Amino acid sequence: MSVASGNRNVKNLPVGADGRDWSNGLCGCCSAPGTCITAWCCPCITYGRVKNRYAHLNSRGSPDPDQGGCCSSDCMIHGCITMLGFGWVMQMMLRGDIRSRYNISGGGCGDCCTAFCCTPCELTQESRELELEEQTYGKY
Template structure:
């Protein structure tokens, strides 16, 4: 028996977005980030918020990532504004350890998108380059959200 056409999605099926929208080459170790760590100019609004109030950017990125991961489609609220992750991050940052939460989230995002790297790089990026790494993560999640066919 031969088939001439791929099966179509039926109601109730979760249609996954593209986790490598820019079709970056991937090998056994994974692929590179879709946007460089210093590529904040690709999302200037996100970068400014990440510089001024990293807890807001962290909370939004984490909520959007978790929504994609658990529900299989983009968060209709685009991460909200000031959610519980934002509040916790703000408190932990006040104590000097917000970068630890960012490091863990960065590892989760790298895993979802099969991005090269490891804990040491996540730690350094989170500690030394907070606004840039938050912007980089936001862009990665946004690219997948856009692959669902709408502006998010």
């Protein structure tokens, strides 16, 4: 989908043949303490917000005015699946979608390992990537 405004590479990171790096490192989650704490305590809420913000940007070409909301159906499904030990699978799929949107290098194996081993940091990294694009619209 073509977006009229919004910069998907806000930091103007170099783009190689296989894409670019994430705008923020995986271990940089402490620079967004609110998101990081929520991702540690209630990953389902952070996942739901990221999923809704991503979907809004992807389908409407503008930031979600509710900034992802709170307890959406995505949040509820993630919470239930997490209780069974498989919430990371949903995160892995969303991570691949976000990588594709922002032309970020990597692959399914890396997405799987990151979602499984580093859930809070992974969710925070994705949230911050979306936030950078949202800020270029001038609303946030």
